[in-house]
Amino acid sequence: MSYTNSEIDKLVTPTKIHRAVYTDPEIFDLEMKRIWGGAWIFIGHESQIPSAGDYTTLNIGKTPIVMVRDKQQQIHVLHNRCGHKGAKLVDKPCGKIGGFRCCYHGWTYRLDGKLLGVPHMAGYEGTGFDKEDPRYSMQKFARYESYRGFVFATLDPSAPDLKVWLGGAGDVLDNLCDRSPEGEVEVAGGVLRFEHDCNWKMFIENLNDTMHPMIVHRSVVDAANEFIKTLPEDSPHRIEAEIIPPFGASYENFEATGITGFPYGHHYDGGKSSIHSDYSVDPDYAAVMIEAYGEERTREILTFNTHNTLYYPSLTIKSAIQNIRIVRPIAVDKCVIETWSFRLKGAPDSMLQRTILYSRLINSNGSMVGPDDHTAYFRMQQGLLSQASDWVEMHRNYGSDNDLGDRRTNSGTSDLDMRSQYGAWRHYMLGEVAHYG
Amino acid sequence: MDDKFDGVARLCDIEEFLYEEASYLDRPDLDRWIEQYTEDGTYWMPAIEDQADALNHISLFYDDRVMMEIRRRNFVHPRAASKDYKVRCSHIISNVRIAEECNDTGSLTVTSNFQCVMYYHDKQSLYAGRYTHELVTIDGGFKIKHKRVDLINCDGVLGSIIIYI
Numbered sequence: 001m002s003y004t005n006s007e008i009d010k011l012v013t014p015t016k017i018h019r020a021v022y023t024d025p026e027i028f029d030l031e032m033k034r035i036w037g038g039a040w041i042f043i044g045h046e047s048q049i050p051s052a053g054d055y056t057t058l059n060i061g062k063t064p065i066v067m068v069r070d071k072q073q074q075i076h077v078l079h080n081r082c083g084h085k086g087a088k089l090v091d092k093p094c095g096k097i098g099g100f101r102c103c104y105h106g107w108t109y110r111l112d113g114k115l116l117g118v119p120h121m122a123g124y125e126g127t128g129f130d131k132e133d134p135r136y137s138m139q140k141f142a143r144y145e146s147y148r149g150f151v152f153a154t155l156d157p158s159a160p161d162l163k164v165w166l167g168g169a170g171d172v173l174d175n176l177c178d179r180s181p182e183g184e185v186e187v188a189g190g191v192l193r194f195e196h197d198c199n200w201k202m203f204i205e206n207l208n209d210t211m212h213p214m215i216v217h218r219s220v221v222d223a224a225n226e227f228i229k230t231l232p233e234d235s236p237h238r239i240e241a242e243i244i245p246p247f248g249a250s251y252e253n254f255e256a257t258g259i260t261g262f263p264y265g266h267h268y269d270g271g272k273s274s275i276h277s278d279y280s281v282d283p284d285y286a287a288v289m290i291e292a293y294g295e296e297r298t299r300e301i302l303t304f305n306t307h308n309t310l311y312y313p314s315l316t317i318k319s320a321i322q323n324i325r326i327v328r329p330i331a332v333d334k335c336v337i338e339t340w341s342f343r344l345k346g347a348p349d350s351m352l353q354r355t356i357l358y359s360r361l362i363n364s365n366g367s368m369v370g371p372d373d374h375t376a377y378f379r380m381q382q383g384l385l386s387q388a389s390d391w392v393e394m395h396r397n398y399g400s401d402n403d404l405g406d407r408r409t410n411s412g413t414s415d416l417d418m419r420s421q422y423g424a425w426r427h428y429m430l431g432e433v434a435h436y437g
Numbered sequence: 438m439d440d441k442f443d444g445v446a447r448l449c450d451i452e453e454f455l456y457e458e459a460s461y462l463d464r465p466d467l468d469r470w471i472e473q474y475t476e477d478g479t480y481w482m483p484a485i486e487d488q489a490d491a492l493n494h495i496s497l498f499y500d501d502r503v504m505m506e507i508r509r510r511n512f513v514h515p516r517a518a519s520k521d522y523k524v525r526c527s528h529i530i531s532n533v534r535i536a537e538e539c540n541d542t543g544s545l546t547v548t549s550n551f552q553c554v555m556y557y558h559d560k561q562s563l564y565a566g567r568y569t570h571e572l573v574t575i576d577g578g579f580k581i582k583h584k585r586v587d588l589i590n591c592d593g594v595l596g597s598i599i600i601y602i
Contacts, residue, residue: 197596215516224507
């Protein structure tokens with residue numbers, strides 16, 4: 001079957017979601033077209049391509065993309081497909097080129113994607129083929145924009161400006177950059193790519209799900225606390241001892257951190273406090289921050305403490321930790337989650353080292369946190385094949401979201417995050433206004 | 438002739454030690470496995486080829502004894518959902534070579550190739566790559582000061598890795 005809009009309309013209510021939203025390949029295909037084809041999608045960071053000819057490749061859904069910097073320093077987001085027979089023009093994760101040249105018949109393109117050369121043109125004379133026809137150039141995304149180095153692109157020419165789309169959630173991207181004494185971050189320390197046997201939405205629905213850590217992560221918190229107890233009191237300080245135990249924080253603790261939701265499906269938990277708030281601050285880092293910003297502004301920056309911030313649907317960041325995760329849907333029951341780390345320019349090396357430690361400890365395929373989350377996700381993916389019920393529920397604190405105009409807030413243990421996401425889901429799938437619940 | 442014989446006997450001892458360590462991971466028995474490491478021992482699984490640094494670049498694993506102790510407890514915790522499923526491994530180690538040896542301290546660096554077939558959650562997977570063991574001699578036996586595991590697909594897309602390899 002193919003879904004009509006009125007059928008899609010019935011799949012999501014303010015308190016429940018039909019299981020087909022997670023299990024039906026047709027819904028997945030529609031999401032790729034309407035959500036991933038309509039929203040601003042995170043493409044990469046400018047620091048990955050610092051000079052002319054530098055490129056990086058990625059897939060959005062099944063579509064191969066290349067982000068490249070041209071000789072005028074302009075960044076372009078292009079479809080990675082030759083205008084001739086369709087071969088991918090570059091096929092490494094990143095690299096440097098003078099221009100694009102297809103490996104098959106040698107068609108060449110400028111760094112902005114314009115077709116330059118076609119070998120042995122004589123055969124095309126009088127055939128109607130026109131090398132200047134833009135259809136034969138590399139196709140550009142409808143729009144691409146950078147916000148403080150973070151490059152987003154959209155296939156929808158009528159999408160709102162990136163800054164409007166980010167809305168109040170953009171404060172967290174600002175906070176990530178402001179945590180550098182130079183106000184800039186750069187990608188550093190490599191990437192982890194973690195295959196998940198679940199629908200892509202299960203991962204993003206977990207980001208502000210504060211009802212799970214004390215259950216899912218209890219085992220690592222217990223193991224850490226149990227071992228820490230055996231250590232002599234004068235044992236050296238371990239950052240791990242600051243990072244792991246907050247995953248076992250109480251319901252009341254998470255409730256107090258709050259969740260804030262925005263139009264277009266973005267949201268974060270925390271703000272005044274989060275599970276990252278009690279980390280110790282390297283005095284050398286504090287010193288360079290105070291030198292750059294003064295004491296008051298430094299305090300303001302470092303006490304804006306969010307946990308996970310989602311830019312629906314593709315990017316989630318931890319500004320207080322300086323890592324990000326990127327969502328790459330593969331199929332209705334498969335996605336890849338990438339974890340990247342950022343260096344705060346001008347900050348001591350200890351800051352990147354803490355980011356790397358955090359990513360390894362929490363987000364790595366070999367960690368004691370990520371694999372437990374992943375287990376919950378694939379059990380949902382399998383459990384939802386049951387016909388016992390068609391519905392997934394999201395009632396928590398329904399009806400009590402505080403509407404502050406540009407944002408909504410509620411308890412940190414509410415399903416406000418789910419309501420924000422499914423507002424956006426309906427927006428992209430049905431063309432509705434992107435607030436819901 | 439004697440030197441050559443000693444050399445072969447030495448290599449046999451080293452291989453025997455590597456097999457023993459692997460046998461604890463086959464079961465897996467982390468209590469016994471940890472005992473193979475020195476107090477300052479570390480286990481490292483880099484995330485890129487020829488990774489030089491575990492602190493400024495992400496790794497899949499980088500554990501010292503503290504993290505090994507936490508992992509050992511986590512592994513048998515009744516509420517660790519990812520550990521609900523039995524893990525069984527079969528490690529094959531070959532191409533064992535002594536890369537470096539210091540006669541004064543009795544420490545040596547041994548490289549080998551490995552294949553680890555892992556059965557977990559109804560699925561069998563194959564991990565392969567190269568081990569580098571830094572060994573020290575204590576009380577006539579070996580202990581591991583550092584083990585490095587370079588997977589041939591360390592920078593590929595990987596699923597959950599539930600146990601040390």
